[in-house]
Amino acid sequence: MQVNLIDKDELLKKLKQIHDQIRETCGNNDRTARGLRKAIRQIEKINPVQLEHTKTGYWKTTMMSEATGLDLSLTGGYDEPCEYVCSCCNEAAIVDEFGNYFLPNFCPNCGVKMEK
Numbered sequence: 001m002q003v004n005l006i007d008k009d010e011l012l013k014k015l016k017q018i019h020d021q022i023r024e025t026c027g028n029n030d031r032t033a034r035g036l037r038k039a040i041r042q043i044e045k046i047n048p049v050q051l052e053h054t055k056t057g058y059w060k061t062t063m064m065s066e067a068t069g070l071d072l073s074l075t076g077g078y079d080e081p082c083e084y085v086c087s088c089c090n091e092a093a094i095v096d097e098f099g100n101y102f103l104p105n106f107c108p109n110c111g112v113k114m115e116k
C-alpha cells in the first residue's frame, strides 16, 4: 500500500511563503491571504502522527556528465546535478517552475525518510 506523507513543517513553510507574497502584492485584507491564514491556523493545530521510520533513503544525484557523457576536460572540470531520484523508489524529485529542485526530508512518492 502506498502512503502519502506530508511534512507538516515544509507545508507550513510553503503556505507562509505564498501568504507573504500575496500580502505584499494584494494587502493584508486580501481574501486569499485571509483564507491562507485560516488554513495555516488549522494545519498548526493538527497533532501529527509520529511515525517510526526504520527505512531510510537519500536523494540520488545524477550529474550532467553522467547523464550526457560530457567530457569534463572541455568544461574545466565544471559539472552540475541534473536530476535527483529517491534511492528507494527511483521517483524523480519535484522541480518548480524555475527549475529548482525540491528535496524534502521525506520522499513524496514512497514516504521513506531521507538521510541528512
Ligand SMILES: [Zn+2]
Residues within 6 Å of the ligand: 086, 087, 088, 089, 090, 091, 107, 108, 109, 110, 111, 112
Ligand atoms: Zn521514494
